[in-house]
Amino acid sequence: MEVRNRETADCRMLLLEDDAPLRQRFESILSDWRGGHLVASCGTLGEAMAVLRREAIDLLITDLRLPDGHGIQCIRHLRALHPQAEAMVISVLADKDVVIAAIEAGATGYLLKDVGADDLIAAIEELRAGGSPISSSIARVIVQRLGRRGDGAPLAPDPAAEAAVLTPRETEILISIAKGLTYADVAEQLGLSRHTVPVHIKNIYRKLQVGNRSEAVFEASRLGLIWL
Numbered sequence: 001m002e003v004r005n006r007e008t009a010d011c012r013m014l015l016l017e018d019d020a021p022l023r024q025r026f027e028s029i030l031s032d033w034r035g036g037h038l039v040a041s042c043g044t045l046g047e048a049m050a051v052l053r054r055e056a057i058d059l060l061i062t063d064l065r066l067p068d069g070h071g072i073q074c075i076r077h078l079r080a081l082h083p084q085a086e087a088m089v090i091s092v093l094a095d096k097d098v099v100i101a102a103i104e105a106g107a108t109g110y111l112l113k114d115v116g117a118d119d120l121i122a123a124i125e126e127l128r129a130g131g132s133p134i135s136s137s138i139a140r141v142i143v144q145r146l147g148r149r150g151d152g153a154p155l156a157p158d159p160a161a162e163a164a165v166l167t168p169r170e171t172e173i174l175i176s177i178a179k180g181l182t183y184a185d186v187a188e189q190l191g192l193s194r195h196t197v198p199v200h201i202k203n204i205y206r207k208l209q210v211g212n213r214s215e216a217v218f219e220a221s222r223l224g225l226i227w228l
Helices: 020-032 045-054 071-081 096-105 117-128 136-146 159-163 168-178 183-190 196-208 213-222
Strands: 011-016 036-042 059-062 086-091 109-112
Touching: 011 020, 011 045, 020 036, 020 117, 036 045, 045 059, 045 071, 059 071, 059 117, 071 086, 071 096, 086 096, 086 117, 096 109, 096 213, 109 117, 109 136, 168 183, 168 196, 168 213, 183 196, 196 213
Parallel strands: 011 036, 011 059, 059 086, 086 109
Antiparallel strands: none
16 A cells, blocks of 8 residues: 655545556556545555545545455445545446446446546546546446336346345355455354355355355345345
């Protein structure tokens, strides 16, 4: 994590991006913008959360998929600590549910990672002026997700969401790993064999259509299957 100090600044920005080359690219772009000041550049959710607790932030620019969590968690934390601040997502993720979840959490801008330097600064200025800059492909995703059929009837429920029903045991295990417990800890806490826990985890991932712990926790929370 890199923290920078400056006495005066128009827009105090926090960058959260785990990919080092991309983070450095965005740092360079944001540092050259005269309208603001890059307060900190972080590679993990934990680092960004710490910055939010001790620094006044006007704009969070965040990726979504992080090594220790999800960018939506950071957006929610930002909203709780700094209600007037803005949040912009820059991500490769363009899944309908992820986009909607980010916006519902409080993101007012959503760009894809191939955004150019001039377009990024223009988007920040638009957002600061009260707009909601969104990449055209992301806007299409939102329209498809929130739109209605030609006959005016609402879209059918997402079958993936309906199918993602966890058993009580799977729910217990997912809540435990969301708290940071290892598989061995979970097995001991729930009285299970150490070989049984990975089997349950595999089933959870399959049902939620995810590939790792952070995605599983995020998706289960989004679907209302667990509350943390």
